[in-house]
Amino acid sequence: xxxxxxxxxxxxxxxxxxxxxxxxxxxxxxxxxxxxxxxxxxxxxxxxxxxxxxxxxxxxxxxxxxxxxxxxxxxxxxxxxxxxxxxxxxxxxxxxxxxxxxxxxxxxxxxxxxxxxxxxxxxxxxxxxxxxxxxxxxxxxxxxxxxxxxxxxxxxxxxxxxxxxxxxxxxxxxxxxxxxxxxxxxxxxxxxxxxxxxxxxxxxxxxxxxxxxxxxxxxxxxxxxxxxxxxxx
Amino acid sequence: xxxxxxxxxxxxxxxxxxxxxxxxxxxxxxxxxxxxxxxxxxxxxxxxxxxxxxxxxxxxxxxxxxxxxxxxxxxxxxxxxxxxxxxxxxxxxxxxxxxxxxxxxxxxxxxxxxxxxxxxxxxxxxxxxxxxxxxxxxxxxxxxxxxxxxxxxxxxxxxxxxxxxxxxxxxxxxxxxxxxxxxxxxxxxxxxxxxxxxxxxxxxxxxxxxxxxxxxxxxxxxxxxxxxxxxxx
Numbered sequence: 319x320x321x322x323x324x325x326x327x328x329x330x331x332x333x334x335x336x337x338x339x340x341x342x343x344x345x346x347x348x349x350x351x352x353x354x355x356x357x358x359x360x361x362x363x364x365x366x367x368x369x370x371x372x373x374x375x376x377x378x379x380x381x382x383x384x385x386x387x388x389x390x391x392x393x394x395x396x397x398x399x400x401x402x403x404x405x406x407x408x409x410x411x412x413x414x415x416x417x418x419x420x421x422x423x424x425x426x427x428x429x430x431x432x433x434x435x436x437x438x439x440x441x442x443x444x445x446x447x448x449x450x451x452x453x454x455x456x457x458x459x460x461x462x463x464x465x466x467x468x469x470x471x472x473x474x475x476x477x478x479x480x481x482x483x484x485x486x487x488x489x490x491x492x493x494x495x496x497x498x499x500x501x502x503x504x505x506x507x508x509x510x511x512x513x514x515x516x517x518x519x520x521x522x523x524x525x526x527x528x529x530x531x532x533x534x535x536x537x538x539x540x541x542x543x544x545x546x547x548x549x550x551x
Numbered sequence: 552x553x554x555x556x557x558x559x560x561x562x563x564x565x566x567x568x569x570x571x572x573x574x575x576x577x578x579x580x581x582x583x584x585x586x587x588x589x590x591x592x593x594x595x596x597x598x599x600x601x602x603x604x605x606x607x608x609x610x611x612x613x614x615x616x617x618x619x620x621x622x623x624x625x626x627x628x629x630x631x632x633x634x635x636x637x638x639x640x641x642x643x644x645x646x647x648x649x650x651x652x653x654x655x656x657x658x659x660x661x662x663x664x665x666x667x668x669x670x671x672x673x674x675x676x677x678x679x680x681x682x683x684x685x686x687x688x689x690x691x692x693x694x695x696x697x698x699x700x701x702x703x704x705x706x707x708x709x710x711x712x713x714x715x716x717x718x719x720x721x722x723x724x725x726x727x728x729x730x731x732x733x734x735x736x737x738x739x740x741x742x743x744x745x746x747x748x749x750x751x752x753x754x755x756x757x758x759x760x761x762x763x764x765x766x767x768x769x770x771x772x773x774x775x776x777x778x779x780x781x782x783x784x
Contacts, residue, residue: 374647376679380613387620388640396633400624403636407621414607445678446609446701468679 328493329441337517378444383410423540428460470498496524561726562674570750611677616643656773661693703731729757
């Protein structure tokens with residue numbers, strides 16, 4: 319018998335590539351500011367600006383764009399030109415319009431799992447961006463519910479699971495962020511599969527909770543049906 | 552007998568003041584650009600930029616900030632300084648942090664209506680901003696559900712009402728935007744009360760559907776209980 323009723327998937331860097339788009343934009347910023355500073359310093363200061371702005375702006379590409387602009391002003395001591403600023407805004411627009419690159423094994427894994435489980439998406443970030451990405455990914459039809467949350471704290475998961483009538487013990491969350499996808503769900507008595515992604519934003523890092531009940535780790539999403547078969551044993 | 556089960560409220564400029572914050576920021580932009588152009592021209596070009604960016608950026612303060620920055624670059628032909636750009640970002644941050652000013656008559660009206668109706672909020676815009684405003688308004692407890700949507704098209708309302716198990720005929724939407732709150736709900740066979748606000752974004756304007764079944768207009772939200780009594784009568 320399956321051990322879970324519902325499987326929740328993170329979206330960015332779990333179902334489709336995301337961080338690579340941010341890194342490309344960040345590299346563009348380093349080029350623009352290359353006559354002012356070293357790339358490592360730019361990266362460090364951008365991260366600091368992002369962290370400072372998180373409470374005001376939240377997650378997503380528009381917040382990132384505002385932080386890039388602010389970093390450019392700061393690191394150039396106000397000397398950044400209007401045209402350079404425009405280049406940054408254009409990079410943000412390109413990020414929002416960029417193709418959604420579905421991760422290897424995702425479609426066949428979802429097809430397989432949809433036969434035995436109710437599938438949902440729980441993704442953090444900007445409502446507008448995330449809806450657009452679900453639509454462009456072509457994956458929308460696999461999911462009975464798509465929830466876009468402003469934060470992935472335990473209380474956000476608790477509220478959602480309650481609203482959808484899902485017992486945490488019968489829920490499995492799948493994602494690439496220990497901090498956002500794994501730890502909060504385990505803290506509610508739920509289950510979680512960590513699938514590391516080679517690019518993960520520093521802000522999402524945490525220690526893997528090895529040995530904790532309900533915690534699993536696999537190398538790629540194609541191994542998920544196998545893990546579930548073993549657990550159903 | 553009440554004619555409706557559920558009353559949906561728009562939030563910005565229906566429950567609390569919103570447009571005035573955008574206008575204040577826009578005035579700040581006009582000051583910054585005053586040595587380049589006339590205020591009317593700046594306003595016109597900002598609106599054009601906003602409309603062009605809507606499909607990429609969606610609604611909300613961060614989108615507005617990016618459009619202000621882009622307008623500043625464009626209208627100054629790239630000569631806008633880094634410090635001026637920083638001033639625009641600071642204005643956006645101030646917008647996000649600004650106090651939520653609840654509109655007159657709102658708390659007592661909600662207290663009254665909550666005795667006979669299920670109340671929900673349906674608001675458009677940025678998930679992060681809107682959640683923060685609900686929290687800061689102190690009005691959250693009146694509502695059994697708060698839905699933040701990326702768009703207020705008929706299909707967004709239809710999906711939401713279906714999900715919440717509400718028949719459009721038993722639903723009344725209350726808001727200050729004919730385009731977003733009134734017309735789409737009427738098109739589904741629902742009911743809607745238009746409460747004009749003296750500041751309404753040009754993008755939200757439409758012709759009032761005088762005489763259409765299910766359409767009502769009142770001067771301020773304090774008159775809503777009276778209207779509902781008459782309709783129930």
